[in-house]
Amino acid sequence: MKTLWTCFLFAVIAICAGAPENQLPCDLRETSHGSVCVCNSTYCDYLEQPQLTDSSQIVVISSSKDGLRFKKTTGYITDGKPLTVEDKQFTDENFMAEAIVVDQQRAWLQLANIPQRLFINASTKTFRISVKREQRYQNVSIFGGAFTGTVSHLIKQLPEDLQVHVYKSYYHPDGIAYNTVRMSIGGSDFDMEPWAYNEWPRNDPQLSNFTSLDPRDLQKIEQLNRLKTVGQLDELKIMGAAWSAPPWMKSNDRWTGFGQLKSEYYQTWALYHLKFLELMRAKNMPIWAISTGNEPLNGVIGFFFVHFMSMGWTPWQQAIWLNDNLGPTIRNSGESKVLIFGNDDQRYTYPSWFRKMRSSRNNSLSFLDGLAVHWYWDELVGPQLIDQAHTEMPKKMILNTESCIGDKPWQTHGPELGSWQRGESYMRAYTQDLRHNFNGWLDWNLVLDEQGGPNYVKNYVDAPIIVNATSRGEIYKQPIFYAIGHFSKFLPPQSVRIETEIESQRNTFTQLSVVGFQRPDGSVALIIYNGQNLPVDVALNDSQRGAINLRLPPRSWHTVLYK
Numbered sequence: 301m302k303t304l305w306t307c308f309l310f311a312v313i314a315i316c317a318g319a320p321e322n323q324l325p326c327d328l329r330e331t332s333h334g335s336v337c338v339c340n341s342t343y344c345d346y347l348e349q350p351q352l353t354d355s356s357q358i359v360v361i362s363s364s365k366d367g368l369r370f371k372k373t374t375g376y377i378t379d380g381k382p383l384t385v386e387d388k389q390f391t392d393e394n395f396m397a398e399a400i401v402v403d404q405q406r407a408w409l410q411l412a413n414i415p416q417r418l419f420i421n422a423s424t425k426t427f428r429i430s431v432k433r434e435q436r437y438q439n440v441s442i443f444g445g446a447f448t449g450t451v452s453h454l455i456k457q458l459p460e461d462l463q464v465h466v467y468k469s470y471y472h473p474d475g476i477a478y479n480t481v482r483m484s485i486g487g488s489d490f491d492m493e494p495w496a497y498n499e500w501p502r503n504d505p506q507l508s509n510f511t512s513l514d515p516r517d518l519q520k521i522e523q524l525n526r527l528k529t530v531g532q533l534d535e536l537k538i539m540g541a542a543w544s545a546p547p548w549m550k551s552n553d554r555w556t557g558f559g560q561l562k563s564e565y566y567q568t569w570a571l572y573h574l575k576f577l578e579l580m581r582a583k584n585m586p587i588w589a590i591s592t593g594n595e596p597l598n599g600v601i602g603f604f605f606v607h608f609m610s611m612g613w614t615p616w617q618q619a620i621w622l623n624d625n626l627g628p629t630i631r632n633s634g635e636s637k638v639l640i641f642g643n644d645d646q647r648y649t650y651p652s653w654f655r656k657m658r659s660s661r662n663n664s665l666s667f668l669d670g671l672a673v674h675w676y677w678d679e680l681v682g683p684q685l686i687d688q689a690h691t692e693m694p695k696k697m698i699l700n701t702e703s704c705i706g707d708k709p710w711q712t713h714g715p716e717l718g719s720w721q722r723g724e725s726y727m728r729a730y731t732q733d734l735r736h737n738f739n740g741w742l743d744w745n746l747v748l749d750e751q752g753g754p755n756y757v758k759n760y761v762d763a764p765i766i767v768n769a770t771s772r773g774e775i776y777k778q779p780i781f782y783a784i785g786h787f788s789k790f791l792p793p794q795s796v797r798i799e800t801e802i803e804s805q806r807n808t809f810t811q812l813s814v815v816g817f818q819r820p821d822g823s824v825a826l827i828i829y830n831g832q833n834l835p836v837d838v839a840l841n842d843s844q845r846g847a848i849n850l851r852l853p854p855r856s857w858h859t860v861l862y863k
């Protein structure tokens with residue numbers, strides 16, 4: 301409650317002092333699993349892009365389990381003092397008790413009944429992080445989420461002012477500065493029902509009835525135009541993917557289950573994609589990239605537990621379709637500049653999926669501009685598989701194209717309002733992937749309701765922003781939203797990853813991670829995550845700036861900016 305009131309007071313002061321509305325702090329509310337930031341029609345938290353006014357300035361933006369959300373701390377490199385990010389827990393007497401109870405890995409400290417003093421000593425350990433600007437890796441340029449049928453449906457129900465807050469929170473520079481959306485070609489699992497173009501007439505290879513977009517697309521286009529205006533975007537990148545062809549094109553004549561595209565419709569399915577691209581361009585909403593299809597393995601091996609729209613491909617068949625149909629159809633059309641991404645499925649299929657494609661059609665991979673990965677089973681296999689794919693195809697972009705929490709049997713199927721842990725899962729995943737050649741990340745649904753839907757097969761999951769579909773008067777920004785924002789907001793297109801290394805990671809209990817970038821204006825952005833229930837001291841050694849010392853609170857993450 302204390303935090304809530306402090307925040308509320310801040311808000312009032314900010315309004316009274318005439319603070320610009322793009323600088324309002326989070327209106328923190330304690331909920332079932334932690335704290336969320338509440339927005340309503342008249343109030344929503346934003347942060348203007350921090351400017352580094354002189355070359356010795358350092359700006360740290362922080363979020364923490366204890367309630368910091370994009371808190372800005374400013375200091376100077378030259379004054380030698382460590383820059384301390386203040387958080388409630390530093391001064392809170394309850395901190396030690398809470399730390400011991402919450403952190404299972406350290407529970408032995410409590411059992412062993414070790415005096416607090418010793419525990420505190422352990423907390424002030426210093427981690428050395430070297431930052432080598434000369435060692436440069438991939439560019440990072442794409443951040444976004446999915447504008448599914450569900451998202452479109454939920455946003456339409458909100459009052460106009462709240463719609464603006466959703467768009468601005470995600471796409472405006474004062475929000476988290478996304479620049480891309482993913483959308484389905486036809487329906488997806490997050491829709492009110494399965495659907496595709498030209499469902500009727502059946503057995504119609506010329507797609508005679510696919511002459512205009514669906515009303516659901518027109519609604520999305522109207523919303524995306526609004527999103528572009530609110531976000532002040534010159535260009536909105538749109539990535540399209542199809543979940544399933546209309547049933548008549550498929551071997552099982554169904555939306556889901558074990559079913560593949562009938563080979564007599566390979567060219568029809570390529571034409572279907574081209575028509576979608578042309579119709580979207582005609583509405584002044586051109587598509588930037590498409591994939592070869594969402595999660596192809598769902599219709600081959602995943603059909604036991606996947607009950608939503610899917611269409612199966614083996615890599616060998618898909619190589620034939622890409623090489624003989626989709627690739628040439630797109631490249632020889634007015635849409636030839638549209639990028640094509642392959643796979644669009646889980647990490648464990650890398651890199652063998654592409655090797656199998658090559659074995660089936662040796663030129664098929666030349667039609668691919670990029671590789672698309674979904675994060676759902678990342679725990680099963682390491683990022684080395686992505687590194688291998690990158691080594692074999694170094695020129696191709698790599699994007700994560702889908703992520704959410706709540707799909708696994710052992711997880712809550714739906715939102716956990718305020719869950720810091722879920723935010724931390726995102727923090728660890730983004731950090732890991734961006735340290736392994738990824739050029740960006742597209743999250744799944746931009747918004748969901750309190751249940752994690754609506755979804756026509758009850759496949760409920762979490763999202764970075766949850767809308768109150770009951771009152772339609774509030775939206776809740778989850779810790780996940782800020783986890784993503786610590787990357788997307790501070791990494792403008794053409795930021796390049798630079799070498800960062802933690803030099804003193806001695807014991808396995810330590811949960812500290814870092815990934816660093818040089819931004820187009822030359823400044824450095826480091827994203828540092830402290831997963832411990834203890835504060836840490838961080839001694840940065842930048843190859844051009846020398847020493848920079850920070851003291852960071854427990855269970856927190858930070859974006860550190862300096863020139």
Ligand SMILES: *[C@@H]1O[C@H](CO)[C@@H](O)[C@H](O)[C@H]1NC(C)=O
Pocket residue numbers: 311327340341342343
């Ligand atoms: C919106 O939120 C602000 C900040 O918490 C509050 O002062 C205001 O009363 C709320 N407005 C409505 C209509 O609930």
Ligand SMILES: *[C@@H]1O[C@H](CO)[C@@H](O)[C@H](O)[C@H]1NC(C)=O
Pocket residue numbers: 417418421
């Ligand atoms: C812990 O800190 C105290 C006070 O700084 C010091 O006297 C003591 O030796 C330290 N203990 C250990 C184990 O480092």
Ligand SMILES: *[C@@H]1O[C@H](CO)[C@@H](O)[C@H](O)[C@H]1NC(C)=O
Pocket residue numbers: 498499500501509
């Ligand atoms: C064309 O599609 C529309 C919309 O799905 C449908 O109502 C109509 O019956 C279809 N036309 C034919 C000839 O099947």
Ligand SMILES: *[C@@H]1O[C@H](CO)[C@@H](O)[C@H](O)[C@H]1NC(C)=O
Pocket residue numbers: 662663
């Ligand atoms: C690719 O496959 C074609 C047809 O199977 C064959 O003629 C050609 O030699 C192959 N090219 C390479 C580089 O292996």
Ligand SMILES: *[C@@H]1O[C@H](CO)[C@@H](O)[C@H](O)[C@H]1NC(C)=O
Pocket residue numbers: 438439694695696697698739794
């Ligand atoms: C960013 O990297 C990707 C993958 O290597 C590349 O395709 C793209 O052209 C790069 N963008 C720029 C502007 O350098």
Ligand SMILES: *[C@@H]1O[C@H](CO)[C@@H](O)[C@H](O)[C@H]1NC(C)=O
Pocket residue numbers: 750768769770771772
């Ligand atoms: C949504 O609004 C309703 C009605 O005001 C309220 O009872 C409910 O607690 C809200 N949901 C959440 C998750 O806060």
Ligand SMILES: *[C@@H]1O[C@H](CO)[C@@H](O)[C@H](O)[C@H]1NC(C)=O
Pocket residue numbers: 430841842843847
């Ligand atoms: C900082 O890094 C440089 C190499 O980039 C090294 O020479 C120097 O000793 C390091 N300083 C500290 C304090 O570790």
